[in-house]
Amino acid sequence: MKIDWAALASVFGVSLVVTVALVGVFTLGIVALSKLSATAAGGASGGSAALARTGAYACFAACVAAVAYGIYLIVA
Amino acid sequence: MEHITLLLAIVVVTALVFDFTNGFHDTANAMATTISTGALKPKTAVAMSAVLNLIGAFLSVEVAKTISGGIVNENGLRTEVIFAALVGAILWNLLTWLVGLPSSSSHALFGGLIGAAVMSAGWSSINGGTVVTKVLLPAIAAPLVAGLAAMLATKLTYRINRNVTDPNQLKSTAKGYRAGQIASAGLVSLAHGTNDAQKTMGIITLALVTGGVLAPGSNPPMWVIVSAGVAIALGTYLGGWRIIRTMGKGLTDLQPPQGFAAQTSAATVILASSHLGFSLSTTQSCSGAVMGAGLGRKGGVVRWSTATRMFIAWGLTLPAAGLVGAGAEFLTKQGPWGITATAILLVGGSFAIWVASRRQPVDHTNVNDTEDTADEPQGVVTTAMAAVAVPPIGGPAADLSTTIPAPASAPDDTTRPAATV
Numbered sequence: 001m002k003i004d005w006a007a008l009a010s011v012f013g014v015s016l017v018v019t020v021a022l023v024g025v026f027t028l029g030i031v032a033l034s035k036l037s038a039t040a041a042g043g044a045s046g047g048s049a050a051l052a053r054t055g056a057y058a059c060f061a062a063c064v065a066a067v068a069y070g071i072y073l074i075v076a
Numbered sequence: 077m078e079h080i081t082l083l084l085a086i087v088v089v090t091a092l093v094f095d096f097t098n099g100f101h102d103t104a105n106a107m108a109t110t111i112s113t114g115a116l117k118p119k120t121a122v123a124m125s126a127v128l129n130l131i132g133a134f135l136s137v138e139v140a141k142t143i144s145g146g147i148v149n150e151n152g153l154r155t156e157v158i159f160a161a162l163v164g165a166i167l168w169n170l171l172t173w174l175v176g177l178p179s180s181s182s183h184a185l186f187g188g189l190i191g192a193a194v195m196s197a198g199w200s201s202i203n204g205g206t207v208v209t210k211v212l213l214p215a216i217a218a219p220l221v222a223g224l225a226a227m228l229a230t231k232l233t234y235r236i237n238r239n240v241t242d243p244n245q246l247k248s249t250a251k252g253y254r255a256g257q258i259a260s261a262g263l264v265s266l267a268h269g270t271n272d273a274q275k276t277m278g279i280i281t282l283a284l285v286t287g288g289v290l291a292p293g294s295n296p297p298m299w300v301i302v303s304a305g306v307a308i309a310l311g312t313y314l315g316g317w318r319i320i321r322t323m324g325k326g327l328t329d330l331q332p333p334q335g336f337a338a339q340t341s342a343a344t345v346i347l348a349s350s351h352l353g354f355s356l357s358t359t360q361s362c363s364g365a366v367m368g369a370g371l372g373r374k375g376g377v378v379r380w381s382t383a384t385r386m387f388i389a390w391g392l393t394l395p396a397a398g399l400v401g402a403g404a405e406f407l408t409k410q411g412p413w414g415i416t417a418t419a420i421l422l423v424g425g426s427f428a429i430w431v432a433s434r435r436q437p438v439d440h441t442n443v444n445d446t447e448d449t450a451d452e453p454q455g456v457v458t459t460a461m462a463a464v465a466v467p468p469i470g471g472p473a474a475d476l477s478t479t480i481p482a483p484a485s486a487p488d489d490t491t492r493p494a495a496t497v
Contacts, residue, residue, distance in 0.1 A: 016228065
């Protein structure tokens with residue numbers, strides 16, 4: 001009986017890091033995007049709105065890339 | 077190409093039935109959190125999951141070459157043994173569905189196979205070490221990994237958005253969580269279709285090879301791929317609502333951020349594990365992720381009584397499916413009448429479980445009800461108590477659950493009389 005501890009450890013590490021990173025980035029994205037609706041209700045100025053929008057889209061792009069990689073892993 | 081014998085036809089049909097139960101047993105993995113947080117309507121959720129399962133079945137060309145991945149010595153495995161194994165797996169899947177507990181369909185299949193193989197060829201046909209590395213260790217590791225990841229992710233996401241208080245902003249983030257959760261759930265469905273539909277294709281192909289219809293080492297014919305994909309999609313669409321309720325509402329109360337964290341953790345663990353060479357069960361990863369998300373929110377609770385029942389079901393999966401598989405193999409060994417008897421017992425058993433489930437149906441209309449109703453079917457003591465005790469005025473449901481004070485709302489009251497049957 002040979003237990004592949006290395007594989008188990010890497011599953012542990014990769015899952016933790018990827019999950020936390022993905023959830024963190026996505027949350028940053030939606031929080032940034034939500035500032036825009038607050039802006040519409042009379043909040044921040046135009047410049048910070050553009051910044052928030054760009055940041056949000058960058059976050060979502062990272063998440064989309066991660067999902068695409070996930071689909072690639074399923075197909076491959 | 078020879079004729080497909082009656083036995084072979086029975087095995088193919090049984091394998092498709094297993095595929096079907098696998099689909100409806102595992103809908104919960106992808107969609108339970110999505111349904112309970114309200115990200116998708118129940119029917120929409122299962123429909124989406126079914127379509128993705130179907131697509132998943134066609135996605136990969138690398139079909140499972142073995143059923144058990146080395147747990148059972150599959151050389152010279154007779155067709156009857158595969159049939160007996162499937163009987164064990166199907167009955168265990170249906171039984172756990174009846175009591176609404178998520179358990180691994182693959183482990184049920186392994187169990188049935190082990191039981192049938194031992195009955196057929198003795199203990200030497202089992203690889204004890206592989207059982208530990210492929211079943212026992214993953215069963216402990218999966219919920220820990222997924223749970224820890226989901227817990228940390230939940231803490232993080234609540235920390236990042238803790239300053240969001242503006243109502244418009246809250247509405248916007250809620251929409252975001254919904255979208256993220258749906259995407260993660262979609263990934264889980266897709267991965268499930270790919271992995272589990274292919275397991276069935278592997279079984280049917282192996283049976284066809286054993287029966288001499290296909291040459292050894294050949295790929296599954298198109299009709300096998302199509303029928304396996306359709307069977308798992310139909311099962312998914314039917315939806316194992318009992319299990320969805322346990323996973324989505326029974327283990328903990330999920331808010332959209334938690335649902336998103338749990339589902340993302342589950343998707344990541346499933347994909348990472350199957351591609352780093354240490355396969356973890358989808359069901360156990362998802363259940364662990366849901367519990368982890370429950371622990372990650374401040375004030376969140378995990379109902380350990382439900383969780384304990386689930387853990388017990390996981391522990392029983394292998395031996396219980398194994399016993400049924402062994403019994404079925406004992407019958408099929410007796411010759412054609414034994415195979416007929418096994419088939420009749422399978423149909424009769426499935427029908428009995430279905431009839432039992434109708435006594436307290438759970439479907440898309442009441443899937444999100446509170447857990448008191450979900451608790452009752454298996455709690456003999458609880459049922460007896462409910463039948464005997466006079467409900468105290470005002471807080472009728474409080475005595476049913478030891479872990480949380482259930483809200484004394486009207487639905488609890490109306491469901492109560494049903495338990496006294």
